[in-house]
Amino acid sequence: MYKFLLFLSSFIFLYSCSNSNNTEINIPLTSEAESLAEHSKEFEKKVLSYDTPGGMIHFAIGFGIANSIMVEGENGNIIIDAADSVYEAENIYALFREKNKNPIKAIIYTHNHGDHTFGAAYYLQSQKEKPQIIAHEDTDYYVQRIMGILNPVITSRSTKMFGTLLPEEDVINVGIGPNLSVSKSPTGYVKPDTTFSDSLNLNIEGIELELYHAPGETNDQIFIWLPKHKALMPGDNIYKTFPNLYTIRGTSHRDVKGWVDSIDHMKTFEPEYLFPSHTKPILGKDTIQDAMNIYRDAIQYIHDQTIRLMNQGLYPDEIADAIKLPKEIAESPYLYEFYGTVRWSVKSIFNGYLGWFSGNPSELDPLSRKEKALRISELAGGNDILLKELLLAVQEKDMQWALELSDYLISLDMFTDEVKDLRIEALIYEGSRSSNPNKRNYFLTSAFELKGGIKETSLLDRTSEDLLHQISINTLFDVLSTRYNPESELINNYKVCFSFLSGKTKNITLRNKVAVISNNAEDNCDLKIISEEVEFKKTLTGLSNPVTQIASGELIVNGSATEFLNFLTKFR
Ligand SMILES: [Zn+2]
Known part of the structure; x- marks a missing residue:
């Protein structure tokens, strides 16, 4: 291949884990890993069917990350969210067809993320007539941005966060689904042909649909209300873990206040079936209201308390240390930190309102990474003492401190094999002791990367000519x-x-x-x-x-x- 530019290089080159002996890492089984494994029960692979007052709704869970939903109409059906890959869309549709063979007349994207849109091309290939593709008017803008200028960095950070480069046995789950399947087939995004701004009412094959813009997990998020079915599809604005008010793969500020308002809007419909795009459906009017109350209250609490402490002049790290979920709701299973965390959310809310400057004058133009490392080394009594401290920190399992000490040594060009091994040990220790899969996968992947266990290889070409028509x-x-x-x-x-x-x-x-x-x-x-x-x-x-x-x-x-x-x- 003539490699001049490779804009979408990450679409073209994936990476794989090398399992040769010298790069093997043993990931310990910890109690945190066990509780994360228990959480996997939230997305065991199956298709669930519901006989609602408006007709049948089928719910595919555990295929890649996001759920896919099929609503039966008179002579055709609707798909809500098209799975994370053509590969998973095909697996899902094979089972949906066993339930009802009528053609797919429309696909609705709840938002732009790849786990909801990248499988759509499968439905174009498998249907005689192209289904209508419906989304918010900003959805395509965000897809283009992720596939365009931000692609290399978002892909690199996503693969770390989702653990797609880790040996399969080391990925327990990704918090809101078992795993990310995007690399199993070419990217199958298809541009929407029907879009709206605030709301849209449709009748497709006798299915009455009300679509509402509902900013939250993304700015283009929508929810779908089916009045006859008494069913609501909230997209990613509610699922059974603490919400991802910030994602560590990188995102611009998420509209936290808008998220609360969106859940309040959803509550007004008093749904009897709630079909989220991740984790299991929630059934029963009261149970749904309770879940939505807990969720919106937790988000509002984090938002309001962050602002309160910001206005008192606290710095982001101080606010992150200060805010904990109130005990009244902290034990709710909807708020376990299996995806987002309170600490990351607080910093993101601070940054969303005030930008990166903490307000502390010494942090406006701080010493460079290297200069600071030099001064710390001098203060400690030299690089050898820094190295001794690093060894000691690892022996005493003081691993965050060990990571920071290794940062100094790396800046001082002291990234010897010994320092590297100690850093790997710290990453594995911290990663394997986090029940948050994002942190776990990010740390473990970083350890494998240092060990040389992740190699660039042209596994699979994910850019097809079809995709180029969508970019x-x-x-x-x-x-x-x-x-x-x-x-x-x-x-x-x-x-x-x-x-x-x-x-x-x-x-x-x-x-x-x-x-x-x-x-x-x-x-x-x-x-x-x-x-x-x-x-x-x-x-x-x-x-x-x-x-x-x-x-x-x-x-x-x-x-x-x-x-x-x-x-x-x-x-x-
Ligand atoms: Zn999602």
């Missing part, structure tokens, strides 16, 4: 500008113009060390490229070799082809 050309040009290497030498104001057969024009001007993208048709171009949009998408994603594309006429270069190939190398 907009604008997304890829946004990616281009963020991949521009400012070290590259090229004449200032060098301009490359793209004229796509769709009629769209794009051009890139390299100027003042930035790649300026514009949509104007330009005349004074140094190079002009003519092609189908999809051909250039293939170039950018590494699916096609531009040398071959130029030779075959799939990319037409008006100007020097060598210069164009050289231009592409500037975007690494």
